[in-house]
Amino acid sequence: MNPCSIPTPQQDMEGDGRWNSIHNRFLSDAKGKDADVIFIGDSILQALEHTEVWNQWFAPLHCLNFSIHKDQTQNVLGRIKNGEWDHVDPKVIVVHVGTNNVENTAEEICEGIIEIIKTIREKHPSAYIVLPSLLPRGQYPNGLRDKNSKINRLLHEKVSNINKVEMVLIDKGFVQSDGTISHHDMHDYLLPSNAACRKAFEPIYDLLQQIWSEGEPEKDLTPSE
Amino acid sequence: MNPCSIPTPQQDMEGDGRWNSIHNRFLSDAKGKDADVIFIGDSILQALEHTEVWNQWFAPLHCLNFSIHKDQTQNVLGRIKNGEWDHVDPKVIVVHVGTNNVENTAEEICEGIIEIIKTIREKHPSAYIVLPSLLPRGQYPNGLRDKNSKINRLLHEKVSNINKVEMVLIDKGFVQSDGTISHHDMHDYLLPSNAACRKAFEPIYDLLQQIWSEGEPEKDLTPSE
Ligand SMILES: [Ca+2]
Numbered sequence: 428m429n430p431c432s433i434p435t436p437q438q439d440m441e442g443d444g445r446w447n448s449i450h451n452r453f454l455s456d457a458k459g460k461d462a463d464v465i466f467i468g469d470s471i472l473q474a475l476e477h478t479e480v481w482n483q484w485f486a487p488l489h490c491l492n493f494s495i496h497k498d499q500t501q502n503v504l505g506r507i508k509n510g511e512w513d514h515v516d517p518k519v520i521v522v523h524v525g526t527n528n529v530e531n532t533a534e535e536i537c538e539g540i541i542e543i544i545k546t547i548r549e550k551h552p553s554a555y556i557v558l559p560s561l562l563p564r565g566q567y568p569n570g571l572r573d574k575n576s577k578i579n580r581l582l583h584e585k586v587s588n589i590n591k592v593e594m595v596l597i598d599k600g601f602v603q604s605d606g607t608i609s610h611h612d613m614h615d616y617l618l619p620s621n622a623a624c625r626k627a628f629e630p631i632y633d634l635l636q637q638i639w640s641e642g643e644p645e646k647d648l649t650p651s652e
Numbered sequence: 653m654n655p656c657s658i659p660t661p662q663q664d665m666e667g668d669g670r671w672n673s674i675h676n677r678f679l680s681d682a683k684g685k686d687a688d689v690i691f692i693g694d695s696i697l698q699a700l701e702h703t704e705v706w707n708q709w710f711a712p713l714h715c716l717n718f719s720i721h722k723d724q725t726q727n728v729l730g731r732i733k734n735g736e737w738d739h740v741d742p743k744v745i746v747v748h749v750g751t752n753n754v755e756n757t758a759e760e761i762c763e764g765i766i767e768i769i770k771t772i773r774e775k776h777p778s779a780y781i782v783l784p785s786l787l788p789r790g791q792y793p794n795g796l797r798d799k800n801s802k803i804n805r806l807l808h809e810k811v812s813n814i815n816k817v818e819m820v821l822i823d824k825g826f827v828q829s830d831g832t833i834s835h836h837d838m839h840d841y842l843l844p845s846n847a848a849c850r851k852a853f854e855p856i857y858d859l860l861q862q863i864w865s866e867g868e869p870e871k872d873l874t875p876s877e
Binding site: 440441442443444445448449452473477495496529564565566567569570571572610614615616617 | 665666667668669670673674677698702720721754789790791792794795796797835839840841842
């Protein structure tokens with residue numbers, strides 16, 4: 428059985444129960460909230476929430492961010508299956524996870540992401556699912572960077588014919604011509620800086636706006652307004 | 653032998669060599685830089701560098717920040733011994749490390765920090781060493797939180813009589829009356845938010861300013877000014 432597709436809490440390696448605290452907060456946070464967009468995933472989206480870009484672009488769109496540092500596909504799957512936002516009715520769900528599955532193959536990770544998409548689809552049949560591609564990582568070329576590229580290719584093939592699932596390539600422009608990633612773009616060679624988030628997540632922002640305008644047909648029916 | 657006091661690179665658990673990339677960048681960054689203050693340590697100080705507080709208070713004081721997510725005492729010790737800022741002549745060095753030594757005892761960790769202080773003293777005999785106390789962690793009371801308190805007590809005893817070493821208590825106000833830490837202060841129950849950094853690091857900022865004024869005795873000699 429593929430470990431990436433089995434809903435699992437993140438292991439409390441350090442012993443202060445922080446993952447569980449965060450998951451429980453998300454469970455209660457989502458109740459009574461009127462979120463149009465949900466971001467769910469790993470460190471990359473979690474870091475995004477602490478940038479100017481988030482405050483400027485995403486917060487005003489009524490976005491909630493349910494992302495946890497170090498989460499792997501099976502952890503995100505576990506949180507969704509455990510009802511993290513059963514009480515929310517989002518129009519769009521943005522998912523970025525897989526880069527932390529360092530011990531799994533690209534195929535396993537891709538399957539894990541597909542399982543997340545299926546689970547979201549069951550719970551929110553009419554929501555758009557947006558998949559920013561996995562970002563490259565490490566200053567120099569390395570196996571994890573290659574694997575993330577492969578996951579992006581595999582995932583793109585799998586989802587391209589699924590209705591209301593859009594994969595958006597956000598990973599271009601990070602790797603320079605000499606193969607390195609600059610610390611200006613990723614200070615720790617994993618998390619994008621504010622400036623890099625602005626470049627990388629602009630297509631996501633554009634897509635959200637496009638879904639907004641297409642997603643409000645009642646306005647088209649009142650041309651006099 | 654105490655593992656906290658043996659200079660060691662952070663293990664490349666994920667396999668993309670990011671710790672080494674960051675250490676090497678610090679090695680080359682420090683050359684030719686005229687830093688008056690060096691921050692060195694772990695995730696807490698690393699997160700500080702990405703707050704408004706850093707830009708407002710610390711960046712203008714010519715601070716360099718050599719902190720790496722997840723670093724333990726032995727990793728910081730290794731970086732210093734490997735010459736990370738041999739070419740810099742700072743007036744003040746701010747050290748915060750130990751909360752990631754989850755597998756070690758308070759006594760071992762305290763010894764590791766003392767070893768860091770000794771090493772800094774050898775390399776920079778006239779620099780002030782400032783030790784912000786370790787912050788509490790976890791939403792609920794837990795063993796790591798207790799251990800950090802104990803490290804703070806032990807360290808305070810050990811350094812209180814050392815000249816030009818100042819321990820500053822920055823850990824008050826995080827734990828609420830019911831024993832919990834709010835996600836407003838620490839979104840992941842480990843890293844302080846911008847607002848919490850403002851409260852916690854104000855005494856550090858005050859001390860830096862005090863060292864500044866005391867460190868320029870020539871001004872006291874010109875009372876007419
Ligand atoms: Ca599609």
